[in-house]
Amino acid sequence: MGLALDIAVTHIRSRLRQTLVGVLGVATGVGFSVMMAGLMEGSQRDFISQLVDSLPHITVSDERRTPPVQPAAEVYADVEISNLSTVDRRRGIKNPLAVISEIEGWAPARIAPSVRANILLRQAGRDVGAVMLGIDPRREILVSNVASKMVEGQLDNLLKASNAVILGARLAERLGVRVGNTITISSSGGKAMTATAVGIFRTGVAQIDDSQLYALTRTAQILAGQTGLINELRLKADNALEARELATRIEAETGYKAVSWQEAHEDLLNAFNIRNFIMYTVVGAILLVASFGTYNIISTITHEKTRDIAIMKSLGLRAAVVRRIFVIEALIIGFIGMGAGFLFGFLMTQALGSLEFRSPYGDATHLPVIYAPLHYALAGSIALGASFIAAWLPARKAASVNPVDIIRGAS
Amino acid sequence: MSGPLIEARNITRVLPGEVETTLINGIDLAINAGEFVAITGPSGSGKSSLMYLLGLLDSPTSGDILVEGRSTAGMPEDERAKLRLETLGFVFQFHFLLAEFSALDNVMLPMRALxxxxxAEMEAHAMDLLTRLGLKEHAHKRPDQMSGGQRQRVAIARALANDPKVILADEPTGNLDTASTDQVFGIIRTLVGEGGRSVIVVTHDPHLAARASRRLHVVDGKLAPIPTE
Known part of the structure; x- marks a missing residue:
């Protein structure tokens, strides 16, 4: 290895300009790959974390995946019954405290019961549909970060006034509501009440900020016209990534539909997978193009060094040693390019991460970027692999040189 | 070992192609320890081809070459390379030194391969060889910083690096002026017999050939009677 390494180092040192071009090619490829991966995954993680932080990891509703089997159908299994009316059951989760207690017994998660109701908000002659979430502020902090997302007022303000509500920022803007204003709320069942806005929150998730408001459980129950109603349990799992498995078990044990955040945003996660596939394809293409530079350099060196190769072989150097010389040359270029690319990529990622963006709906934010060792490892390995492959063909050609052909030609 | 160092048994070398060219045509010969053999012949007669075959740089189309009694017919290339590295040393018409390496590094190259x-021993031995060939002061110079004669002497030192039993020189003075020719040929002459070493020199110069202990004359790929001068 020592001899091959020495010869390889001497070759690339004697061709500094070419070596520099090769190194720059690999460095650019690696740098852009690292930056791109950091930016893409950074934005993805930021989006998911906003989603995961703002929403419960699992939502257990009073619905069921499949409608319950009707007693008549159970008795007359072979008889076709048409136009069968289902029994009008009392809404909500039956005995919610028992269900909560059961889930809390085994699930590594925190639970908050709530009442979800579709409502209509009326303010200054405008009607806006929204979702009211009846909560207990003391338990709500266990499952959501809405308390930390308040831009005006506090979550506890719900306890300080009767019929108090806290609105999403975009919803408040649409209605022109400010803290202290009174609004009229009516439920789908026709019940109406007057409520006071005691706070405004902004989660950063448009879907929530645009259509959700919080009230006390009792207020939501009054609007829903059902005392003691709890139609939703919201859970925050200790590990957000286990939400899907927990939801499956909760559903199996309680019979109620339990939807994990992954299931709720399946289409989004699939889109991310496609986006990642595209990203890695582009990254691979960048590195492939960089490897052409390495191929070009090694090809040129082997071409220029044909006579030296013949001499070394005539002296008794094995073909494998000759091959190794050129592979080492490419790997040296690859290694230096990789190191420079890491630095370049890191600096570009940092520069991008420092850029500030202002949104009309939110605070000024920086581009979300991440520094993942995996990105560096991936870009580095692909660059080295590409350098190796780029060198292999010319190296193999060099090793197959017949010394007599060259010596005879030179003579 | 009592047999010849190198033995050619009815070797033939034919270059394939649309029209086949016979370079060597059924030669038998033996090179014994301590011999100084000159191979002469007109241009294109096959003397260099014969040397390449004897030096295992090329393989005969038929026949066999034995090195220290060991057949090389069908021998894998890596094994032939090892045999070359251990047993044979080459000096070519052009010095064929590696341009980016110093004289010392060039001489150490075969030792490092072996x-x-x-x-430390490699460096000391390389330095000894360069000193012996009058190149001590030039040990750290690159080939482009030396004269033609000096480069050829470095090439001789490189050929001697692994203490080979046979030195094969292909027109080693063909590219040198008269003074350098005498000097280089004189050096080659002194190598003969050291530890039973044989030297095979390809030359078209009858005066140099006359200084060899044996002369082989090649015409049309065959050994031929030595012409009278």
Whole structure:
């Protein structure tokens, strides 16, 4: 290895300009790959974390995946019954405290019961549909970060006034509501009440900020016209990534539909997978193009060094040693390019991460970027692999040189 | 070992192609320890081809070449390379030194490939050889910083690096002026017999050939009677 390494180092040192071009090619490829991966995954993680932080990891509703089997159908299994009316059951989760207690017994998660109701908000002659979430502020902090997302007022303000509500920022803007204003709320069942806005929150998730408001459980129950109603349990799992498995078990044990955040945003996660596939394809293409530079350099060196190769072989150097010389040359270029690319990529990622963006709906934010060792490892390995492959063909050609052909030609 | 160092048994070398060219045509010969053999012949007669075959740089189309009694017919290339590295040393018409390496590094190259000495021993031995050939002051110069004669002497030192039993020189003075020719040929002459070493020199110069202990004359790929001068 020592001899091959020495010869390889001497070759690339004697061709500094070419070596520099090769190194720059690999460095650019690696740098852009690292930056791109950091930016893409950074934005993805930021989006998911906003989603995961703002929403419960699992939502257990009073619905069921499949409608319950009707007693008549159970008795007359072979008889076709048409136009069968289902029994009008009392809404909500039956005995919610028992269900909560059961889930809390085994699930590594925190639970908050709530009442979800579709409502209509009326303010200054405008009607806006929204979702009211009846909560207990003391338990709500266990499952959501809405308390930390308040831009005006506090979550506890719900306890300080009767019929108090806290609105999403975009919803408040649409209605022109400010803290202290009174609004009229009516439920789908026709019940109406007057409520006071005691706070405004902004989660950063448009879907929530645009259509959700919080009230006390009792207020939501009054609007829903059902005392003691709890139609939703919201859970925050200790590990957000286990939400899907927990939801499956909760559903199996309680019979109620339990939807994990992954299931709720399946289409989004699939889109991310496609986006990642595209990203890695582009990254691979960048590195492939960089490897052409390495191929070009090694090809040129082997071409220029044909006579030296013949001499070394005539002296008794094995073909494998000759091959190794050129592979080492490419790997040296690859290694230096990789190191420079890491630095370049890191600096570009940092520069991008420092850029500030202002949104009309939110605070000024920086581009979300991440520094993942995996990105560096991936870009580095692909660059080295590409350098190796780029060198292999010319190296193999060099090793197959017949010394007599060259010596005879030179003579 | 009592047999010849190198023995050619009815070797033939034919270059394939649309029209086949016979370079060597059924030659038998033996090179014994301590011999100084000159191979002469007109241009294109096949003398260099014969040397390449004897030096295992090329393989005969038929026949066999034995090195220290060991057949090389069908021998894998890596094994032939090892045999070359251990047993044979080459000097070509052009010095064929590696341009980016110093004279010392060039001489150490075959030793490093063989890996039988420690780095310190390799350097000391290379330095000894260069000193012996009057190149001590030039040990750290690159080939482009030396004269033609000096480069050829470095090439001789490189050929001697692994203490080979046979030195094969292909027109080693063909590219040198008269003074350098005498000097280089004189050096080659002194190598003969050291530890039973044989030297095979390809030359078209009858005066140089006359200084060899044996002369082989090649015409049309065959050994021929030595012409009277």
């Amino acid at each position: 890996e039988k000495r420690t780095p």
